[in-house]
Amino acid sequence: MNNFIFKNPTKIIFGKDTEHSVGNETKIFSNKILLHYGGGSIKRSGLYDRVKKSLDEAGIEVFELSGVLPNPRLSLVQKGIRICRDNGINFILAVGGGSVIDSSKTIAAGVPYKGNVWDFFSGKAAPTESLPVGVVLTIPAAGSESSNSAVITNEDGWFKKGLTNDHLYPVFAIMNPELTFTLPDYQTICGASDIMAHIMERYFTNTKDVEFTDRLCEATLKTIIDNVPRALKNPADYAARAEIMWAGTIAHNNLLSTGRVGDWGSHAIEHELSAIYDIAHGAGLAIVFPAWMKYVYKHDIKRFAQFAHRVWNVEYNVFNIEETALKGISALESYYASIGLPVRLSQANIDEAHLEEMADKCTGSGTYTVGNFMKLDREDVFNIYKLAL
Amino acid sequence: MNNFIFKNPTKIIFGKDTEHSVGNETKIFSNKILLHYGGGSIKRSGLYDRVKKSLDEAGIEVFELSGVLPNPRLSLVQKGIRICRDNGINFILAVGGGSVIDSSKTIAAGVPYKGNVWDFFSGKAAPTESLPVGVVLTIPAAGSESSNSAVITNEDGWFKKGLTNDHLYPVFAIMNPELTFTLPDYQTICGASDIMAHIMERYFTNTKDVEFTDRLCEATLKTIIDNVPRALKNPADYAARAEIMWAGTIAHNNLLSTGRVGDWGSHAIEHELSAIYDIAHGAGLAIVFPAWMKYVYKHDIKRFAQFAHRVWNVEYNVFNIEETALKGISALESYYASIGLPVRLSQANIDEAHLEEMADKCTGSGTYTVGNFMKLDREDVFNIYKLAL
Numbered sequence: 098m099n100n101f102i103f104k105n106p107t108k109i110i111f112g113k114d115t116e117h118s119v120g121n122e123t124k125i126f127s128n129k130i131l132l133h134y135g136g137g138s139i140k141r142s143g144l145y146d147r148v149k150k151s152l153d154e155a156g157i158e159v160f161e162l163s164g165v166l167p168n169p170r171l172s173l174v175q176k177g178i179r180i181c182r183d184n185g186i187n188f189i190l191a192v193g194g195g196s197v198i199d200s201s202k203t204i205a206a207g208v209p210y211k212g213n214v215w216d217f218f219s220g221k222a223a224p225t226e227s228l229p230v231g232v233v234l235t236i237p238a239a240g241s242e243s244s245n246s247a248v249i250t251n252e253d254g255w256f257k258k259g260l261t262n263d264h265l266y267p268v269f270a271i272m273n274p275e276l277t278f279t280l281p282d283y284q285t286i287c288g289a290s291d292i293m294a295h296i297m298e299r300y301f302t303n304t305k306d307v308e309f310t311d312r313l314c315e316a317t318l319k320t321i322i323d324n325v326p327r328a329l330k331n332p333a334d335y336a337a338r339a340e341i342m343w344a345g346t347i348a349h350n351n352l353l354s355t356g357r358v359g360d361w362g363s364h365a366i367e368h369e370l371s372a373i374y375d376i377a378h379g380a381g382l383a384i385v386f387p388a389w390m391k392y393v394y395k396h397d398i399k400r401f402a403q404f405a406h407r408v409w410n411v412e413y414n415v416f417n418i419e420e421t422a423l424k425g426i427s428a429l430e431s432y433y434a435s436i437g438l439p440v441r442l443s444q445a446n447i448d449e450a451h452l453e454e455m456a457d458k459c460t461g462s463g464t465y466t467v468g469n470f471m472k473l474d475r476e477d478v479f480n481i482y483k484l485a486l
Numbered sequence: 487m488n489n490f491i492f493k494n495p496t497k498i499i500f501g502k503d504t505e506h507s508v509g510n511e512t513k514i515f516s517n518k519i520l521l522h523y524g525g526g527s528i529k530r531s532g533l534y535d536r537v538k539k540s541l542d543e544a545g546i547e548v549f550e551l552s553g554v555l556p557n558p559r560l561s562l563v564q565k566g567i568r569i570c571r572d573n574g575i576n577f578i579l580a581v582g583g584g585s586v587i588d589s590s591k592t593i594a595a596g597v598p599y600k601g602n603v604w605d606f607f608s609g610k611a612a613p614t615e616s617l618p619v620g621v622v623l624t625i626p627a628a629g630s631e632s633s634n635s636a637v638i639t640n641e642d643g644w645f646k647k648g649l650t651n652d653h654l655y656p657v658f659a660i661m662n663p664e665l666t667f668t669l670p671d672y673q674t675i676c677g678a679s680d681i682m683a684h685i686m687e688r689y690f691t692n693t694k695d696v697e698f699t700d701r702l703c704e705a706t707l708k709t710i711i712d713n714v715p716r717a718l719k720n721p722a723d724y725a726a727r728a729e730i731m732w733a734g735t736i737a738h739n740n741l742l743s744t745g746r747v748g749d750w751g752s753h754a755i756e757h758e759l760s761a762i763y764d765i766a767h768g769a770g771l772a773i774v775f776p777a778w779m780k781y782v783y784k785h786d787i788k789r790f791a792q793f794a795h796r797v798w799n800v801e802y803n804v805f806n807i808e809e810t811a812l813k814g815i816s817a818l819e820s821y822y823a824s825i826g827l828p829v830r831l832s833q834a835n836i837d838e839a840h841l842e843e844m845a846d847k848c849t850g851s852g853t854y855t856v857g858n859f860m861k862l863d864r865e866d867v868f869n870i871y872k873l874a875l
Contacts, residue, residue, distance in 0.1 A: 098728045100501025105494070111745065112489025306725035308712065309733045312705035320698040336695035339487045343744065344698045352741075355732065356500065 098306050098356035105350050107243040108269040111343060113335075115273045116147050116233055119190070120155030122269050126229045127188035129158045131181055133201045134192045135165045139235065142279055148192055148233060160184055165193065168371055168378070169200040171215055171251045177204035178214060181228070189230045191267075194284075195239020195291075195378075198232055199247035202265045205230045206247075218249055218258035227264040233271045236280060237342040238288030238379060240295055240349020242270035250372055256458070257372035259364075272346070274338035282329055286436045287379025289325045289341065293318060294382040295348040298364060301393075301400065301470045304357040314353050315407045320344040322408070325436055362468020363389045366478055369455035376445050383438035384445060387430040388485035393471045398422045442485050452482040487695050487745035494739050496632040497658040500732060502724075504662045505536050505622055508579070509544030511658050515618045516577035518547045520570055522590045523581045524554045528624065531668055537581055537622060549573055554582065557760055557767070558589040560604055560640045566593035567603060570617070578619045580656075583673075584628020584680070584767075587621055588636035591654045594619045595636075607638055607647035616653040622660045625669060626731040627677030627768060629684055629738020631659035639761055645847070646761035648753075661735070663727035671718055675825045676768025678714045678730065682707060683771040684737040687753060690782075690789065690859045693746040703742050704796045709733040711797070714825055751857025752778045755867055758844035765834050772827035773834060776819040777874035782860045787811045831874050841871040 110118055123130060132148070139145045152159055162177050180186065181204060191201035205228040207214030216222040232242045241247065246261040277285070300314045320340050327337035347353070366389065367381040394401045402418040405411035405425020409432075414421045430440050439445045456479035459467055463475035473481070499507055512519060521537070528534040541548055551566050569575065570593060580590035594617040596603030605611040621631045630636065635650040666674070689703045709729050716726035736742070755778065756770040763770075783790045791807040794800035794814020798821075803810045819829050828834045845868035848856060852864035862870070 098501075098725065098732070100504065102497065102499050104497035108491065108493035109744075110491050112487075115489065306728065309706070309709040309729045309736075312709055313702060313736075316701035316705040317698070320701055323697060336487065339695065339745070340698045343487070347698075347702075347741075352736075355498075356728070 099304055099358065101355045103351060103355050105243060105266065105352070107267050107350070109243065109272060109346065110269060111272045112339075113273060113275055115271050116144065116276070117151050119148055119231070119233055119271055120151035120153070120157060122271065123152060123157055123188065123190060123231055124155040126231070126268060128156060129184070129186050130160070130188040130190050131177060131186045131204065132159050132161045132190050132192065133165065133177060133197055133204065134163050135194075135197055136163065139192055142276070144192065144233070144235065144276060152190075160186055165197045165200045167196050168250045168257060168375060169196040169203075169248075171249055171253075174200055174203045174207060174214060174249060177201075178207040181208045187228050189228055190233070191230060192233045192235065194234070194236030194288075195241045198230070198234075198239065198241035198267070199249060201230050201232075202227070202241070202247040202267075203249050203260070204228075206262070206264060215251055217260050217262070218251070224262045224264045229268045231269045231271075232267045234342070235276050236284060236288055237277060237345035238284075238291040240292065240345055242267060242272065243346045243350040245351070248368070255372045257368040259368070270346070272342055274335055274342045277338045277342060278333045280332070282437065283377070285328055285332075286325065286438050287377040288345065289321055289436065290379035290383045290433065290438055292321050292341070292345040292348045294363060294379075294386060296321075296353060297386065298361050299353045299357065299359040300404065301360045301397075302357045303397070303470060307357045310353055310355060310357055311403070317344050317348050317353065318408050321348075322432060329436060358469050360468050360470040362470065362473050365459055365467040366481060369459045370447070372458075373451055373455060374445070374447055376447075380439055380445060383433040383440055384442055384485050385481065387426060387433070387440055388481045390426045390429070391484055392477070392481050394422050394426065396471045401425055442482070449486065452479060455482060488693055488747065490745045492740060492744050494632060494655065494741070496656050496739070498632065498661065498735065499658060500661045501728075502662060502664055504660050505533065505665070506540050508537050508620070508622055508660055509540035509542070509546060511660065512541060512546055512577065512579060512620055513544040515620070515657060517545060518573070518575050519549070519577040519579050520566060520575045520593070521548050521550045521579050521581065522554065522566060522586055522593065523552050524583075524586055525552065528581055531665070533581065533622070533624065533665060541579075549575055554586045554589045556585050557639045557646060557764060558585040558637075560638055560642075563589055563592045563596060563603060563638060566590075567596040570597045576617055578617055579622070580619060581622040581624070583623070583625030583677075584630045587619070587623075587628065587630035587656070588638060590619050590621075591616070591630070591636040591656075592638050592649075593617075595651070595653060604640055606649050606651070607640070613651045613653045618657045620658045620660075621656045623731070624665050625673060625677055626666060626734035627673075627680040629681065629734055631656060631661065632735045632739040634740065637757070644761045646757045648757070659735070661731055663724055663731045666727045666731065667722045669721070671826065672766070674717055675714065675827050676766040677734065678710055678825065679768035679772045679822065679827055681710050681730070681734040681737045683752060683768075683775060685742060686775065687750050688742045688746065688748040689793065690749045690786075691746045692786070692859060696746045699742055699744060699746055700792070706733050706737050706742065707797050710737075711821060718825060747858050749857050749859040751859065751862050754848055754856040755870055758848045759836070761847075762840055762844060763834070763836055765836075769828055769834060772822040772829055773831055773874050774870070776815060776822070776829055777870050779815045779818070780873055781866070781870050783811050783815065785860045790814055831871070838875065841868060844871060
């Protein structure tokens with residue numbers, strides 16, 4: 098186990114009807130806010146009205162910016178920064194899923210920064226302060242509601258980049274599982290894939306002596322695996338929705354990374370996919386992860402065998418642990434398929450056309466590697482895309 | 487799953503040599519502090535010198551109060567409060583285990599309070615503010631380093647009472663597993679018993695649909711169960727000590743309680759034991775828990791069978807789940823015995839003499855019940871003591 102520092106400051110307000118507390122929670126920080134959201138779904142569901150009512154009752158002045166798209170765009174972030182500066186706004190309330198939250202975090206970090214906020218993503222600068230961000234979560238997926246990271250897409254070249262910085266932790270996250278009853282199945286399964294990926298990126302590590310966090314990862318993964326089919330069968334199954342939502346937060350709040358180095362190669366490889374093709378991040382991850390596993394498992398067969406045995410209940414064959422390991426990868430792929438996720442690029446109508454380009458972008462044209470479990474160079478990344486065809 | 491609010495503000499600084507950062511971490515809060523500790527062990531180990539050096543280098547003025555005993559006493563707390571008030575001290579640094587931390591938290595809550603600090607424990611008042619408390623942890627056991635609770639013994643009648651209040655979360659906890667290499671075996675096993683009890687108090691619940699937190703509890707328990715024998719075999723096994731220390735914190739930082747109601751009957755029953763006999767809390771819990779389980783398991787045989795199967799690897803007998811459940815209780819008892827803990831009152835040289843008196847004190851002479859899994863009245867508590875003889 099490595100040395101670590103862990104402090105997650107996000108206040109979680111979890112359960113039925115909790116969105117009614119948003120006004121009181123927000124008032125602690127500000128009485129003039131930017132309400133940031135996506136499109137019409139929160140209006141159709143009535144959530145927008147409930148949030149506005151709670152904010153009104155708390156006497157909070159609300160400016161609005163809607164229009165966040167999946168794979169949130171830099172241009173909208175820059176618009177949000179201008180609105181905040183022009184109006185002296187000092188709090189961002191994100192109502193939505195990961196894209197809305199990431200867009201909100203980036204606006205919040207950008208407002209007090211004198212340069213171009215993209216500097217944070219290109220590595221030219223790091224945030225040293227941020228406006229506080231509050232969240233009303235509608236999609237369990239990105240884990241951004243209690244994480245210190247954000248991902249933004251720059252339309253100028255379609256670069257999709259991530260930023261990790263402790264100023265990005267939201268100050269509160271309101272999580273009502275009932276808000277997820279009306280999610281289309283495809284969003285439920287893409288969210289599940291994203292959550293599972295967050296856990297597996299942490300699970301596949303070279304750090305030794307990480308039994309406790311291994312077990313916490315396995316517990317969180319098994320919870321998702323068990324509950325997603327229940328939620329698909331009965332979208333209003335509160336128990337299943339609640340398990341998925343809470344596990345989705347813990348998957349990415351950094352508890353599961355304590356004392357260990359995560360991989361994050363599959364995320365980098367997927368980001369190029371969804372930057373070019375604009376497919377759902379979770380669908381991209383379901384395609385990339387099995388291919389990544391098949392490419393790297395020999396690097397630590399025992400770890401993959403443990404994954405197979407403890408997460409997927411594969412009987413441990415002590416005489417052939419490679420067989421055990423491969424059964425685990427196969428079980429993951431079968432599970433993805435069983436809940437309706439694509440597991441091949443072809444199933445997402447993606448062919449060989451851009452594989453070279455994506456491998457280039459993913460590795461700075463071969464100037465750096467991605468991933469920590471195995472350092473993957475441009476050729477490795479290209480091979481993984483090929484394996485995923 | 488019940489609605490819940492979760493926010494744990496303690497900053498964890500974990501790993502080798504981390505005690506050297508205590509000066510810098512403390513300086514964020516204060517330059518005049520009370521250093522609170524037990525006896526000579528931190529002086530013999532050299533920890534006291536390292537902590538003092540770090541505080542000196544940070545330019546912090548240090549007042550000292552030593553002499554904290556296991557089952558920390560109200561009289562010393564009151565002395566600490568006077569020292570803080572007389573000298574304008576506004577930060578308490580606890581260097582030690584749960585007793586030192588609980589004593590520190592109580593001093594910290596008592597300084598700004600005009601009445602008698604025992605009011606917080608007798609239920610007459612609740613803290614509305616507190617001085618910040620920092621921790622350098624030396625014993626993985628109580629979980630107090632990142633919890634919102636404290637337990638104090640009032641020598642006037644030997645009442646041992648607990649207090650839970652969000653003002654009691656420490657602001658930081660420095661945790662170096664190397665500091666636990668020199669623990670006597672008895673402290674290692676009593677600490678393990680306390681940690682296991684914190685998990686089991688949360689695990690045995692009537693709240694439905696708690697799969698995720700069940701699995702997190704099981705993961706944490708299994709980590710302790712695996713690593714304690716390793717630490718006993720090789721006291722300087724860093725990996726084992728680190729797993730125990732981090733799992734011990736998570737066991738009691740309230741993550742494992744999210745969305746569920748814990749029991750806490752066994753803690754109440756044990757507190758009377760250690761208040762009268764002054765035996766180690768962990769030893770008392772190893773005696774009480776198996777007796778409690780034998781008394782209550784029929785209330786939810788399935789939950790006990792899950793405990794047996796998932797935590798103790800008992801094969802699930804679908805045709806006789808009571809047998810499965812009983813094998814789990816037996817496995818817990820055998821495990822305690824295997825690491826050297828007493829599992830009967832007689833092994834701690836406690837006879838029937840005070841059972842009636844303890845059952846009275848535990849239940850306010852029968853005016854209230856203890857525990858939530860099953861509400862236990864005076865007669866139940868007495869029966870559990872008898873079962874433990």
